[in-house]
Amino acid sequence: MSDLEPEQTLSSHDKLVYMANQIGKAFSAEPHDAAVAAAANHIRLYWDPRMRRIILEHLDKGGAGLEPIALEAVRALKGKK
Amino acid sequence: MSLVEEVDYGTPASRAKESVTLTIDGQQVKVPAGTSILRAASELGTQIPKLCATDSLQAFGSCRLCLVEVEGRAGAPASCTTPVAEGMVVRTQTKKLKDLRKGVMELYISDHPLDCLTCAANGDCELQDMAGAVGLRDVRYGYAGENHTKQEKDQSNPYFDFDPSKCIVCSRCVRACDEVQGTLALTIQGRGFESKVSPSQNELFLDSECVSCGACVQACPTATLSEKSVVEIGTPEHSVVTTCAYCGVGCSFKAEMRGEEVVRMVPYKDGKANRGHSCVKGRFAWGYATHKERILNPMIRSSISEPWREVSWEEAIAYAASEFKRIQEKYGRLAVGGVTSSRCTNEETFLVQKLIRAAFGNNNVDTCARVCHSPTGYGLKTAFGTSAGTQDFDSVEDSDVIMIIGANPTEGHPVFASRMKKRLRQGAKLIVVDPRRIDLVRTPHIEASYHLPLKPGTNVAILTALAHVIVTEGLVNKDFVAQRCDADDFAAWAEFVSRPEHSPDVVEKQSGVPADLIRGAARLYATGGNGAIYYGLGVTEHSQGSTTVMAIANLAMATGNLGRRGVGVNPLRGQNNVQGACDMGSFPHEVSGYRHISDDATRALFAKEWGRELDSEPGLRIPNMLDAAVDGVFKGMYIQGEDILQSDPNTKHVAAGLSAMECVVVHDLFLNETANYAHVFLPGSTFLEKNGTFTNAERRIQLVRKVMTPLNGYEDWEITQLLSNALGFPMNYTHPSEIMDEIARLTPSFAGVSFAKIDEMGSVQWPCNEKNPEGSPIMHIEGFARGKGKFMLTEYVATDEKTGPRYPLLLTTGRVLSQYNVGAQTRRTENVVFHDEDLLEIHPHDAENRGVKEGDWVKLASRAGETTLRATITDRVAPGVVYTTFHHPDTQANVVTTEFSDWATNCPEYKVTAVQVSPSNGPTNWQKQYEEQAAASRRVVELEAVK
Numbered sequence A: 001m002s003d004l005e006p007e008q009t010l011s012s013h014d015k016l017v018y019m020a021n022q023i024g025k026a027f028s029a030e031p032h033d034a035a036v037a038a039a040a041n042h043i044r045l046y047w048d049p050r051m052r053r054i055i056l057e058h059l060d061k062g063g064a065g066l067e068p069i070a071l072e073a074v075r076a077l078k079g080k081k
Numbered sequence B: 001m002s003l004v005e006e007v008d009y010g011t012p013a014s015r016a017k018e019s020v021t022l023t024i025d026g027q028q029v030k031v032p033a034g035t036s037i038l039r040a041a042s043e044l045g046t047q048i049p050k051l052c053a054t055d056s057l058q059a060f061g062s063c064r065l066c067l068v069e070v071e072g073r074a075g076a077p078a079s080c081t082t083p084v085a086e087g088m089v090v091r092t093q094t095k096k097l098k099d100l101r102k103g104v105m106e107l108y109i110s111d112h113p114l115d116c117l118t119c120a121a122n123g124d125c126e127l128q129d130m131a132g133a134v135g136l137r138d139v140r141y142g143y144a145g146e147n148h149t150k151q152e153k154d155q156s157n158p159y160f161d162f163d164p165s166k167c168i169v170c171s172r173c174v175r176a177c178d179e180v181q182g183t184l185a186l187t188i189q190g191r192g193f194e195s196k197v198s199p200s201q202n203e204l205f206l207d208s209e210c211v212s213c214g215a216c217v218q219a220c221p222t223a224t225l226s227e228k229s230v231v232e233i234g235t236p237e238h239s240v241v242t243t244c245a246y247c248g249v250g251c252s253f254k255a256e257m258r259g260e261e262v263v264r265m266v267p268y269k270d271g272k273a274n275r276g277h278s279c280v281k282g283r284f285a286w287g288y289a290t291h292k293e294r295i296l297n298p299m300i301r302s303s304i305s306e307p308w309r310e311v312s313w314e315e316a317i318a319y320a321a322s323e324f325k326r327i328q329e330k331y332g333r334l335a336v337g338g339v340t341s342s343r344c345t346n347e348e349t350f351l352v353q354k355l356i357r358a359a360f361g362n363n364n365v366d367t368c369a370r371v372c373h374s375p376t377g378y379g380l381k382t383a384f385g386t387s388a389g390t391q392d393f394d395s396v397e398d399s400d401v402i403m404i405i406g407a408n409p410t411e412g413h414p415v416f417a418s419r420m421k422k423r424l425r426q427g428a429k430l431i432v433v434d435p436r437r438i439d440l441v442r443t444p445h446i447e448a449s450y451h452l453p454l455k456p457g458t459n460v461a462i463l464t465a466l467a468h469v470i471v472t473e474g475l476v477n478k479d480f481v482a483q484r485c486d487a488d489d490f491a492a493w494a495e496f497v498s499r500p501e502h503s504p505d506v507v508e509k510q511s512g513v514p515a516d517l518i519r520g521a522a523r524l525y526a527t528g529g530n531g532a533i534y535y536g537l538g539v540t541e542h543s544q545g546s547t548t549v550m551a552i553a554n555l556a557m558a559t560g561n562l563g564r565r566g567v568g569v570n571p572l573r574g575q576n577n578v579q580g581a582c583d584m585g586s587f588p589h590e591v592s593g594y595r596h597i598s599d600d601a602t603r604a605l606f607a608k609e610w611g612r613e614l615d616s617e618p619g620l621r622i623p624n625m626l627d628a629a630v631d632g633v634f635k636g637m638y639i640q641g642e643d644i645l646q647s648d649p650n651t652k653h654v655a656a657g658l659s660a661m662e663c664v665v666v667h668d669l670f671l672n673e674t675a676n677y678a679h680v681f682l683p684g685s686t687f688l689e690k691n692g693t694f695t696n697a698e699r700r701i702q703l704v705r706k707v708m709t710p711l712n713g714y715e716d717w718e719i720t721q722l723l724s725n726a727l728g729f730p731m732n733y734t735h736p737s738e739i740m741d742e743i744a745r746l747t748p749s750f751a752g753v754s755f756a757k758i759d760e761m762g763s764v765q766w767p768c769n770e771k772n773p774e775g776s777p778i779m780h781i782e783g784f785a786r787g788k789g790k791f792m793l794t795e796y797v798a799t800d801e802k803t804g805p806r807y808p809l810l811l812t813t814g815r816v817l818s819q820y821n822v823g824a825q826t827r828r829t830e831n832v833v834f835h836d837e838d839l840l841e842i843h844p845h846d847a848e849n850r851g852v853k854e855g856d857w858v859k860l861a862s863r864a865g866e867t868t869l870r871a872t873i874t875d876r877v878a879p880g881v882v883y884t885t886f887h888h889p890d891t892q893a894n895v896v897t898t899e900f901s902d903w904a905t906n907c908p909e910y911k912v913t914a915v916q917v918s919p920s921n922g923p924t925n926w927q928k929q930y931e932e933q934a935a936a937s938r939r940v941v942e943l944e945a946v947k
């Protein structure tokens, strides 16, 4: 069975940082504030509570790896909830 | 019950607006100008004898049986080729006509074997009928002279036989292949007595260009072309109209039966999606329904290393319910979830999401649309306000420019492709945006004006460059934009796309598409008349899938190509009920009708109907469920009609997620790959065994009708109901129509839908409500569903899946005509004759560099994993790009695909994976071990007492 174990892929934690950055980038052509608001709103509407909790905990630990729009979006999310 | 008979009017309906009045056999009739006399008579109920004419084909005038007399005209013109005229007086039955017709029939019969009693078409043969109709009683010419009655049969096609000895050379088959199917595989070779029907250049059907659509078989008035199943079983005695369960075209069929045995599936002329046409899958590939590998008894096991144990339905349901309850008690309410199926009916899908939201009490429900069209939902909802295509299929008849982006209609949506090809042969222009040279780029009588062979992953760059040309060259439809779209958004968008970084010259470097092609395509789309965009998974299955959908919507709005026939934005849906599954609220963040779960008023509506409060938080999507399972917090799953192990990306990760769960319930027809990781197997029913509705890519809701008793004992909705009841959330439906009534009560866009209405109208396109009681073939006619159309800025973000020295090639994936998705059904039919393994297409240049020859085994490796398959060398793919299909589990194409996904919806990026290809000796260790494990996992201990 050993070969059937998963390969080392991103942990769910890293994956969420990656996804948040992807969302930030998708709105990056918008003016800064609008981009942050849109990214925050997207995460609020589409991520389940546990995913949001993990990213907020990550923010509390410094938010390493989050790019500017994503970082601000996650901060905004914290403000809301 | 009896056979559903359809009138053959002899020639196609005229689309003319003016009408003409004439007299036939003393009766006046008013018909559209351009109608043939034959058709006009038929509308009066008079069937003039005919052989070479049928109403799916243009009249040809070769058999001379349909002669009539017209007052004031000499001779006896053929009524199929003679159009009506004002005041015309026609006689269809006179002594002279009778003699002429008898003479014609006598000649036909004298060269036709007289084995009617043992002929497969006995009772279903137009030649026989016509001999009767003209009163032929004897044939003066014997069989002593030269005739065709000894010619050999061609039985090479797995589904139909060709017996030339019975051919009357009416050329209906040839014309059906040309006009209806558009493949042009048949010709009449030779002249006079020598003339005969020939596939390609005197080849066998199987070796020819024939794609086995069956149009010729249906058009043939004799037994020359007949279904093998009719030869074997006999002619059918009753029929039931139903809907194909394969692709999103949603073809309507008559299931022609003998008792509970299907004799054949015949495309239904009144089917508004297919208009009497079909493809090889729906027409012929239904044998899986009775395949010996189908599982008919429920089974359970406590661990996936044990063999399956057959049990009674009661035990299986009780076990599954107790496991879900145990898991929720131990790990919490959110530790379970489920997946609905785009292969199942609307009613079944609605019930599964209801079970999850009400009985599980969370929103962890998703559907396989996650891996195909979820970006369509997101993108179109953002731009227009509804998550659906804007047109009906008929609309293509009015298109002047057709742009196909990331879709391969002739393989994926064959019947719609045939309709599209018809329009292209009439002169509509074609633009193809696809990394691969799909068949439509060059096919008989069709040549694309532009083929933009972009590098996989650069869709957004290309579409934004098209917009750049349209805006900077002043090709915007200003009136449309001013009236219909949000002005500020448009201004911001126009400024954005006009930036120099979006010019064709810059984008040429990113995409590899010459700037001139981009400019030419943009100008043609913007100025060529009615422009229609059709797109497929080559758009959605990217990390920028949703952005690409929005970029498409932007183009259509900027050029005013929305809100009328001939235009629009049209996603070509993969599975039969992808549209329906999305409509029914299968996504974790929204309930039926695309309403967000956080909306209090909507939840209140459901709470009142269901008597349970709904969770206001979005649930997990399929990839999130698997991640949560690997993290140890998600433990149980109910999977209806999906094979996520084979169809979802990064197989190893999916396997890890599934193995981490304590209760996986698979509800399906076969022990699929996912079932290797399941603890409960609930045998499902096929589309032939149940009632319900499917919604096709044009939002058309059609009935699926039960033609046989479910071999597994229950229709799928009944099984979900059993499970829900065992979970303590009662459901008491007695027929799926009651489920649709509930959907209508809860969903504004379905408010006017009921089984009775669909039955009466044949089909209904949503929205169907007070405002549109008859449904809506075309959307956004007066305004967008959301009010003003919204232009979105589409920043191109290159995918992180990049080529490099280790993985220098880009893999993209697709499918073939004869197989369907993971192949669970089509692999269990004769369709394997057409496609028995997945092949890797590689450009000659890349093949040579690697020492790979045609048919060699190659290893295909990516960051995620590796697999082996055979290579085929072709310049259909550009250098640097390789391509394969994913129909066979032993190929395990998804072992190599990665977990990169669309930013908005997590739809996986199947269409771009960086890979390396190298020669190999055969299957990898993973493939071998997987095969062993799968075999072990499929062991079944049968229980005598069961059932």
Ligand code: SF4
Binding pocket: B173, B176, B177, B181, B183, B184, B185, B186, B209, B210, B211, B212, B213, B214, B215, B216, B217
């Ligand atoms: S089955 Fe279809 S493709 Fe094949 S010859 Fe007949 S009409 Fe043409």
Ligand code: SF4
Binding pocket: B166, B167, B168, B169, B170, B171, B172, B173, B174, B197, B219, B220, B221, B222, B224, B225
């Ligand atoms: S095969 Fe059938 S349709 Fe074709 S020419 Fe012969 S009789 Fe006519």
Ligand code: SF4
Binding pocket: B244, B245, B246, B247, B248, B249, B250, B251, B274, B278, B279, B280, B281, B282, B283, B413, B414, B415, B416
């Ligand atoms: S698979 Fe699609 S195109 Fe083929 S018959 Fe079925 S619905 Fe029609």
Ligand code: FES
Binding pocket: B049, B050, B051, B052, B053, B060, B061, B062, B063, B064, B065, B066, B067, B078, B079, B080, B081
């Ligand atoms: S039916 Fe008119 S000529 Fe054959």
